[in-house]
Amino acid sequence: MTLSELKPGESGRIIHVYSNNLRKRIIDMGLTNGTVIKVKKLAPLGDPMEILVRGYFLTLRKAEARTIEIERIGVDL
């Protein structure tokens, strides 16, 4: 599954970041393989989404979230 399929409050672990035009930046901002992320919320219009990663809040569009393959995990950050 991909990050875009996670609902607010759910967490996941990154398996792979597929190529997209922000891939380099996404990796540098800490979304490397194995990183645990939690979806905080969606913007009022449903997109972009806000995630908690490495202790800070990052917002990204679902288009990019769809390129981030994750596995859902049950733990809370």
Next chain:
Amino acid sequence: MGHRIALVGNPNSGKTTLFNGLTGSNQSVGNWPGVTIEKKSGKLKHQNFEAEIVDLPGVYSLSTISLEEEVTTKYILSKSMDLIVNIVDASNLERNLFLTHQLLDSSIPMIIALNCMDIAKAKFQDLNIPKLESLLGVPVVPITASKKHGLVDLIRVIEIANYEPRIPQKRYSEAIEKTILQFQSIVNDRFLATRFFEDGINVDKYSEHDELTKLTLQNALELAKKDYTLDFDMVLPDERYNLILTICNAVLTRNSVEIESSTDKIDKLLTHRILGLPLFLGIMFTVFYLSFGPIGTFITDGFVWLIEGFFSIIIGGIESVGMAPWVSSLVINGIFGGLAAVLGFLPQLTILFLFLSILEDSGYMARAAFIMDRVLRRFGLSGKSFIPMLIGFGCSVPAMAATRTLDKSEDRKITTMIIPFISCGAKAPIYGIIAGAIFASHSYLVVFSMYIIGIMVAIMSAILFKKTILKGASANYLMELPEYRMPTAKNTFLHTWERVKGFLIKAGTILLGAFIVIWFLSYFGFVDGTFRLLSYEEIEYSFLGLIGKALLPIFSPIGFSDWQATVAILTGFVAKESVVGTLGILYGVAGDVLESGTLLYPALQAAFTPLQAYSFMIFALLTTPCIAAIAAMKKELGSWKWLIFALVYELVVAYVAALLVYQLGSLGIGTLLTVLVFIVVIIIVFSTIRRIIKSKGSTCGSCTGCGIEGSCDIKSKRK
């Protein structure tokens, strides 16, 4: 000769605050990523120690994608500094240390200023600084830049720092060190080798290698790729983050129970799924209502009363002294007439700037971009474009400078070119006075329609550019939401003052010069073959009158019935504020404007029919911006070709729109109806463009316009 010290850190980590603290200067500081868009330098003086401090744009990593970040990377790779002070936000240690980790690969001496210690202390149970220092191998100084804590300690450490090149530690796994060594043997520099590792051959644009070296490097890169199972561009970042996590776990003692931060609580409301959007619109409406509504008007009236009182005393003095007629004419009609109109507008601008500063400093601007991204994406822009566009309501010049925070050059160009359509603060008095004179009770609606039309034309232009001359995928969006901060009075004041100061300087230089030129052109001319100072009745014979008359045939199809209106529009090229001032001079009430702004009303009512007035305002709204904005535009667009294109485009749009209004209106369907028809026409044009785009834009089925090729593949694979 002092040392040169560069401040390097993540966006929004407090670099500019620290810069101001160290150098005593007052650069503007905001709470959204990307406030520093150019490198700035200042002097640090402490007792006998002197050094040059360079503030660089914030970067998350040395692999840059936006123009302003490139400034930083280029500067660091050039090694033209003696020391790096790396600012690290202690409350966001893990991600901030990524850049630190990259910088540690260089041989440039480095000190870490561990900022935001106040927030970190509340967030974590403990932060072991001596341990962090020993793990990183460079001095770490805890500071809280916003409260000026620890600055003296930092200066002391800078003073006694070791300015000899550092020897970068070998910190990575055996395989990675082997690859780095391979690259290093080609380029002779460990730092550059690590940059090649992370960014590939692209980095070479910063250095000067011959073709052979580049080829050797390319081959080495291809060869090295085979050694890793992980994607090559993720190898080093992955290793860095693993090492950083070890460091963080060693130095941080986290709270056993996660406390809900105040940012969390505020965001529960401000970015709420349902309430977020209405609250956002409410906040924006409140800001503009307070600036341009009754309260702003009330303050303006009081201020204007003061200025007028002041000017009339001086004018009385001038008249009693009995100077040469041309001197008193220059002072009364030229300088005071123009300045009164411009300065009367200062209170409203100050209020607007004050609110924009508070929104910026608190961190809400980033939320605004988050909320608006979905809307702006429809037009091919990113939520980040919202910030420059919003600033554009105040003034186009800082708005254009702010486009540099956008990642892609197409987005920067488009945003820069549409900002002039956003009705800037300087255009407000044009609508205010003309609508006040002509539309009286409906003036609010008329002024509001100007803003709406401006926004719609801006949006349509963005779509048009995106689909024709600046093709490209939808703009990128990836943004950090900073923690909310209480804006400090000092910061807000500084921020507002900086912008007001810019306006005042403009009024005192460009505008004053413009008023004198306009005065000369309008009060001198040839009458019966003699060149002399003209009286008001003879203004028709002035140079300005001649120019206006010559251009009248061009402007008459859009409803300009007299040359005064034409001339006023022309002077708007110098500064939009001077349109009203010029109208004052040309309708001969400059002296009287000093007593009451409304005295211009009868002259305007005689000169404009409602339809002509509306057409005039439309043209003033959409035409080319003032000289200062054109200069800013040239800087951001980068070439004369683009600048001329943008200016011609704006002229054509303004002319066509005004023509449409006037000719439609002349069919005799009433003003209010014309406005309606005009808006309907805009909507039709708008939806037609959208339909054309939709029929063409079949990128990948269900996710049209997502702009990310390949993302659909993954989705369909999963199905």
